[in-house]
Amino acid sequence: MDPRNDIQRRGGGGGAHTGVFLGGSPALTGAQSRRRKMPPRPADYKLQVIIIGSRGVGKTSLMERFTDDTFCEACKSTVGVDFKIKTVELRGKKIRLQIWDTAGQERFNSITSAYYRGAKGIVLVYDITKEETFEDLPKWMKMIDKYASEDAELLLVGNKLDCETDRVISRQQGEKFAQRISGMRFCEASAKDNYNVDEIFLKLVDDILNKLPLEIPNRELSNSILSLQPEPEVPPELPPPRPNLRCC
Numbered sequence: 001m002d003p004r005n006d007i008q009r010r011g012g013g014g015g016a017h018t019g020v021f022l023g024g025s026p027a028l029t030g031a032q033s034r035r036r037k038m039p040p041r042p043a044d045y046k047l048q049v050i051i052i053g054s055r056g057v058g059k060t061s062l063m064e065r066f067t068d069d070t071f072c073e074a075c076k077s078t079v080g081v082d083f084k085i086k087t088v089e090l091r092g093k094k095i096r097l098q099i100w101d102t103a104g105q106e107r108f109n110s111i112t113s114a115y116y117r118g119a120k121g122i123v124l125v126y127d128i129t130k131e132e133t134f135e136d137l138p139k140w141m142k143m144i145d146k147y148a149s150e151d152a153e154l155l156l157v158g159n160k161l162d163c164e165t166d167r168v169i170s171r172q173q174g175e176k177f178a179q180r181i182s183g184m185r186f187c188e189a190s191a192k193d194n195y196n197v198d199e200i201f202l203k204l205v206d207d208i209l210n211k212l213p214l215e216i217p218n219r220e221l222s223n224s225i226l227s228l229q230p231e232p233e234v235p236p237e238l239p240p241p242r243p244n245l246r247c248c
C-alpha cells in the first residue's frame with residue numbers, strides 16, 4: 001500500500017470564513033457565539049523542516065506553493081534564510097510546521113548551516129532540467145552530515161517536473177541517489193503545476209510523527225518538540241559534527 005494514502009488532508013486551514021452581511025451588525029446565533037468564545041486548539045506538535053539545494057532549483061517556490069498556494073514566475077533569490085508557518089492535521093494531531101527556506105548560493109552557507117540542527121525534516125531539492133544541481137547533491141549531503149541532527153528525516157525532490165521536455169536527470173538517477181543514502185525518500189514534483197507539493201511536506205511530517213513516541217504528555221512536549229516558541233530571531237548555536245556520516 002502506498003503510505004501516501006494514509007495521509008489525511010484538511011482543507012479550510014483554521015476555518016477562517018468571511019461572512020457577507022447586508023447592512024447592520026449581524027446577530028450571532030447561539031452556536032456562532034459559542035464558537036467565537038472557543039480558543040483555538042493549541043498545536044500538539046511544533047516541527048521544523050528545512051529546504052536546501054542549489055540556487056534556483058525552486059526551494060522558495062515549493063514552500064510558497066505549500067503554505068500560500070502561490071507561484072512566482074520570477075522570484076528574487078533568497079538571501080540567507082526565510083521561513084513560513086503552516087498548521088496541518090495528520091492522524092488527528094495538530095502540527096504547526098515551521099518551514100525554513102535557505103539560500104542556494106554558497107556564500108550563505110555559514111548562515112544557513114546554523115538552521116540545520118533544529119530541523120526534524122530536511123527537503124533536499126534539485127532541478128531535473130539542470131545537471132549541475134544534481135551534481136551538487138553530494139555537497140549538500142556533506143552539509144547535512146556536518147550540521148543536521150542524525151535522526152532528521154530526509155527527502156530528495158527533483159523539482160520542475162512540468163518541464164519534462166527539458167529534463168536532463170532521469171527519475172531513475174534521482175531514485176538511485178536516494179537509495180544510496182540511509183532512510184532517504186525520493187519524489188519528483190512541480191511547484192509550478194502544484195504536483196506532489198503537499199505530499200512532500202505531509203509525507204515528511206508523517207515520517208517524523210512515526211519516530212515520535214505515541215503519547216507524550218503536553219507538558220513534556222512543550223519542553224522538547226514545542227521548543228520553537230517564541231520564534232527564534234537568531235540562528236541556534238552550531239551543533240557538534242555528526243559522528244556517523246550518511247553520505248556515500
Ligand SMILES: Nc1nc2c(ncn2[C@@H]2O[C@H](COP(=O)(O)OP(=O)(O)OP(=O)(O)O)[C@@H](O)[C@H]2O)c(=O)[nH]1
Binds near residue numbers: 077078190193
Ligand atoms: N517551470 C518551473 N519553474 C519553477 C518551478 N519551481 C520554481 N521555478 C522557477 O525557478 C526559478 C527559481 O525558483 P526559486 O523558488 O526562487 O528557487 P530557489 O531554489 O528558492 O532559489 P535561491 O533562493 O536562489 O536558492 C523561478 O523563476 C521560479 O519561477 C517549477 O516547478 N517549474
